[in-house]
Amino acid sequence: MLTFRDLKSFVTVIDSGSFSQAAQELALSQPTVSAHINALEKELSLQLVTRSTKASAATEAGKLLYTYARQILALLDEAESDLRTYSLKNDNTLRIAVSTIPALYFLPDSLPQLQETFPDLSYNIIETDSTGAAAAVYEHRADLAIVGTKLEYEGLLFTKIAEESLLLIAPPQEPYLSAVANVNRNNLANWPFIRREEGSGTWLESYNFFRSYQIKPEELNTVAKVNGTSMALNSVKGGLGYTLLSEQAARPYIERGEIIDLKADSADLKRYFWLVTPINRPGTPALKFFTALIKKRNTGDF
Template identity: 30%
Template sequence: MQRLNLNHLHTFAHVIRHGSFSAAAERLNLTQPAVSLHIRQLEQRLNLRLIERVGKRIKATSAGSTLLEHIGRIDAVVEDALLDLASHAQGVAGQIAIGTGATACIHLLPPILQTLRRQFPALDVRVSTGNTDGILRAVEENRLDLALVTLPAAGRSLSITPLLDDEFVAIFSAEQKTLPPAITPQSLETLPLVVFEAGSSTRLLIDEWYLRAGLRIKPVMELGSIEAIKEMVAAGLGYSIVPRMSVAAAHHRRGLQVQPLTPPLSRTLGIVLRQDKPLGKALRQVLEALQTLAP
């Protein structure tokens, strides 16, 4: 279906406002035949009479009056759109949607988002959390602009760039008096384990660490929240293996002892985009901010 021509609507509004084709033509800097053509094409497009003559003046028909009401709203929407686009042209503005895991959301993104908010007040960065598969699907479907996820990640239409490595550590309650001299899978085998829920990319890495030692873990708790895991461990209900970033700051390791693993275990976080994703000013700025996380 052919769309309405905004110029035709504008011309019609001027004809009714000024009461004649000639007056409208003068205001619009058009010829009178051009104004008549706009009105004729608009009426043909709508298959309605929009103008009628009353004596020497013209007025809108009932259909024309209804159209005038809509033209006012159309003009307002167009004006809003132009203002929004002007802000994009003048600087960094718009909305960027990021998907990531809960740990990165809590422990990596806040200072970056705070800096972006301070530097670019018109930039609206929105963050959602979920499992890696769901986040990647949302990027592929363009419901998310980018993702920060644990690698490996795959998708035929995706561009995946490693960003940083994050070591895993073992955490114990601060009240626990004796710890193994080396934190190995064998030394942890008989201790109660509080761990990430099955199916998460982080849990898969932890499972593999034990499997390489020939062990299968039997957790006493499987939780979806890193903060819940730390609370359970601090309460003396077991030990856990978590990304170091989650206990890097003093206030995030309160009530906990942190120990390195033998052999070491780490994960790689990467940035994921659609390969055909246009890199506008706003998205480029967010990507540059995330790149500051790289060592």
């Protein structure tokens, strides 16, 4: 029977290139390591390692076993890590960083299912803009993030999980009413524009929209820079100017007649939401479950 002990010795011999070095790394005697390799070869009736005074290497059969052995040992390490983490009663907090729209329209539906599986789990929800949420994962202040734009961070994986429309919205008054479904470059460059903060996913995605009208950000008639979706909505509702905003957030205001959708014709009025996770950082069982849950929900709009 193949044992984890023998496979560990085998992999270490191949990785180190010698029985003596493997014995040192494993804190075993060289005869013990040799006995482990001999047991494997006897069990499989195959020579797995070439032996010489200079170096040891895998035979063709050994190379095949090595591939499987690495996978088996990695899976065992992952299982041990998960079980240790699961048993730690004082490590029961999942830290989630989210930008505004996921915080409002995604987490409330997802957390109850996670709570059913991990009833002792508590949550630390960090609501910020997309840039800040991704940075929280990068800086180890959050276990995962959900953001409204893809950013460049070494060591972070961005997985697309949903799509949403952005709407060009304005107060229900002139000159906006006359331009519904007929917005042009002159309108966009001259109307008072309400822009979001620098790290906002909505603002970062707005670049493509304005680029389609050949407008640079500095050419906009920016009258206010606001933090957060609610402030942007209320600024438009109050008549300050127009802006680009999440359809999820804007739709109730449109239906109540408090703002209007200018119905801009642009393929760039779409954006994606992204799950942000660390690439080479061990995760708790709760984190892995929640990550799988979010990916499973990848069926369309929020």
